[in-house]
Amino acid sequence: MSILVVGLNHKTAGVTIRERLAFSEQKLEDGLLGIHALPDVQEAALLSTCNRVEIYASARSVEAAENQIKDFLAAFHGMARADFESSLYVHAEADGIRHIFRVGASLDSMVLGEPQILGQLKDTFDYALTRKTTGIILNRLMKKAISTSKRVRTETRIAENAVSISFAAVELAKKIFTDLSTKAVMLLGAGEMAELAARHLVTNGVQNIRIANRTYERCCELAEVFCGMPVRFDEYIDQMTHVDILICSTGAPKFVLIKEQMQRVMRERRNRPVFIIDISVPRNIDPAVNDLDNVYLYHVDDLQQVVDSNMLERRKEAEKAEIIIDEEVGKFMHWLASLDTVPLILALRQKADEIKLEELDKFRNRCPNLDAATSDAVQYLVTAIVNKLVHNPTVALKENADDRELLAMAVKKLYGLNGDDDE
Amino acid sequence: MGTLLFEFALTCYFAAAIIGMVDLIRGSKDASKLTVWITAVGFILHTAAIIYRYLSAGQVPITSMHESASFFAWCIALLYLVTHFRYRIGILGSFILPLIFLMMLASAMLPREIKPLSPALQSSWLLIHTVFAFLGFAAFTVAFGVGIMYLLQEHYLKTKKLSGLFLRLPNIQVLDEINYRMITLGFPLLTLAIITGALWAEDAWGSYWRWDPKETWSLITWFIYAMVLHIRLVVGWRGKRAALLSVLGFVAVLFTFFGVNFLLKSVHIFE
Structure with a gap:
């Protein structure tokens, strides 16, 4: 039995092909059951997200199953194989396992280390489990993909540090303030990025939001979205006394806040720290404001630099993650091999022989005065019993039936054969 | 043992x-x-x-x-x-x-x-006076350590060097808070140490205050921390300036403890 992965992702396929090959929620069940029914596919799971479509299978024959899956995809989506085959990747055996582990650990994601993919992978396997399209191999593979991903997350810093500007802003706010829920935020001017940053702050506990905008209607509109307080645009300087985090994106052609104004504000605030994020281009806030004590002014370019360096950091961490994954792939391959029946039968026979010889030895030590004929007879008897007992399991293992892995596991457990790798 | x-x-x-x-x-x-x-x-x-x-x-x-x-x-x-x-x-x-x-x-x-x-020192004042003094000094020491952390983190935030140690240092607000708490703990302890010291001096040597170097330097230390608290509460100096002052205060603490004993003549040198 071999692991097989057939799929495509944002790196190998453009959005049009990804869209056409995606399995919508309604089609997921038909797709999964259809793949599972293919003659050379024994177990199957199907992952379909906006960035990737992947089929995980345990196959009787890799080449045959790969062909059948490609044909199935063509038929199911009403496309010619040639239209999408160049976008597909196929990984088998160890490479397939590595691919699944890398996907789960978010090493194959568009944003390296992003956490959603693990949840999607879990859902995929849970879904397959409810449709009974997986068995012992894929079930274990799923468990291992999840635990490997957790290992990567705890042993490397791949998921640490923000890699988007709005997250970077929140991370920075957390290095300035202890408790965001007691802090007041003001949006000065609105824009997509400013709103996104505000939204992230809200999810991180901020409750008190003020919104100032040149058009008062837009201001009230936003205030409603954030359950915030609308502020008249000409009052924003006065409001600064109460504001701990200012997100500015007014698009004004000149500075809307200069050092002298901020100095006054800081006096009134009794120097409580202020975090100012200037998202506007050109800048809306005089960079000299950053010279004031307890004022931390960040322009969007500064945040972009943070994001870039964090991304670099993640790439370094990804190298460590690859080592962990290699290790886990090795362990999984070892487990798969232990399910192989030929060595298992040998191990079973060897164990039976060992027991037989051991017990014969003990018997002969206990009755040293036995004549040769009786001794031979006893040996014959014992050998016959052992052979008969081992015969049926051996035949069953040799049969090459579909439930052979299950049997192999059972034999390993029942006879206590190299049961080291099953927790 | x-x-x-x-x-x-x-x-x-x-x-x-x-x-x-x-x-x-x-x-x-x-x-x-x-x-x-x-x-x-x-x-x-x-x-x-x-x-x-x-x-x-x-x-x-x-x-x-x-x-x-x-x-x-x-x-x-x-x-x-x-x-x-x-x-x-x-x-x-x-x-x-x-x-x-x-x-x-x-x-x-x-x-x-x-x-x-020496008979002059045999008194229950010894325990009270020294415990106040050293707990106070220890509070100033922690304030100093946290002050250094604050100054580092503040520097990283201002200059936008946001990697390495920056990620491991906590937020500046909590550092400022611990710094402040340690000084508000240390200051009354030092005050009590000076008061009990004066009472003890009256008991042992017959006068409350003799401008002994240790006494003088304790007073200087006391004034520095009094200033830290005063400008914090009245002027609203916090953060960087408070942290810098707590570093200065710690230098005074060290001198009061070591410098006086080794460099100046004092009745406090345990002889």
Whole structure:
């Protein structure tokens, strides 16, 4: 039995092909059951997200199953194989396992280390489990993909540090303030990025939001979205006394806040720290404001630099993650091999022989005065019993039936054969 | 036995300081945890050493430079552990442990024999006065360590160097808060130490205040921290300036403790 992965992702396929090959929620069940029914596919799971479509299978024959899956995809989506085959990747055996582990650990994601993919992978396997399209191999593979991903997350810093500007802003706010829920935020001017940053702050506990905008209607509109307080645009300087985090994106052609104004504000605030994020281009806030004590002014370019360096950091961490994954792939391959029946039968026979010889030895030590004929007879008897007992399991293992892995596991457990790798 | 306990405590502080340093450079959660637990073990051994010396000498063991430095280190360790378990800042140990270790090392290098106490010092004032003084000094020491952390983190935030140590240091608000708390703890203790010292002086030498160098320098230290608190509460100076002042204050603390004894003549030099 071999692991097989057939799929495509944002790196190998453009959005049009990804869209056409995606399995919508309604089609997921038909797709999964259809793949599972293919003659050379024994177990199957199907992952379909906006960035990737992947089929995980345990196959009787890799080449045959790969062909059948490609044909199935063509038929199911009403496309010619040639239209999408160049976008597909196929990984088998160890490479397939590595691919699944890398996907789960978010090493194959568009944003390296992003956490959603693990949840999607879990859902995929849970879904397959409810449709009974997986068995012992894929079930274990799923468990291992999840635990490997957790290992990567705890042993490397791949998921640490923000890699988007709005997250970077929140991370920075957390290095300035202890408790965001007691802090007041003001949006000065609105824009997509400013709103996104505000939204992230809200999810991180901020409750008190003020919104100032040149058009008062837009201001009230936003205030409603954030359950915030609308502020008249000409009052924003006065409001600064109460504001701990200012997100500015007014698009004004000149500075809307200069050092002298901020100095006054800081006096009134009794120097409580202020975090100012200037998202506007050109800048809306005089960079000299950053010279004031307890004022931390960040322009969007500064945040972009943070994001870039964090991304670099993640790439370094990804190298460590690859080592962990290699290790886990090795362990999984070892487990798969232990399910192989030929060595298992040998191990079973060897164990039976060992027991037989051991017990014969003990018997002969206990009755040293036995004549040769009786001794031979006893040996014959014992050998016959052992052979008969081992015969049926051996035949069953040799049969090459579909439930052979299950049997192999059972034999390993029942006879206590190299049961080291099953927790 | 007492020496052995002392040496073990010293070794623990040394190990914790080294691990703390490694943590500072490399960054690891396990190292932070190890620092705390080794310090805790060292603290228990240290406590035992102090009790042992108290029992064998039959007097409060804060009567020589060796004993005082050791007790100073013990007070810092106590406040460090309390702060750690209150705020859970792993990297705090990297800044405080070297101070504990250096104080302990100073103690280890000073003569250790137990000398009979001069009659002038035999009084229950000894215990009260010294405990107030050293707990106060220890609070200022922690304020200093946290102040350094604040200045570093503030520097990273201002200059936008947002990697490495920046990620491991906590937010500046909590650092400012601990700094402030330590000073509000240390200041009344120092005040009490000066008051009890004056009362004791009246008792022993017949005058409350004699402008002895130790007294003078304690007063200078007291004024520095009084200023820190005053401008914080009245003018609203906080953050960077408060942290800088707490560094200055700590220099005064060190001079009051070491400098006076070694450089100036004082009735406080335990002779």
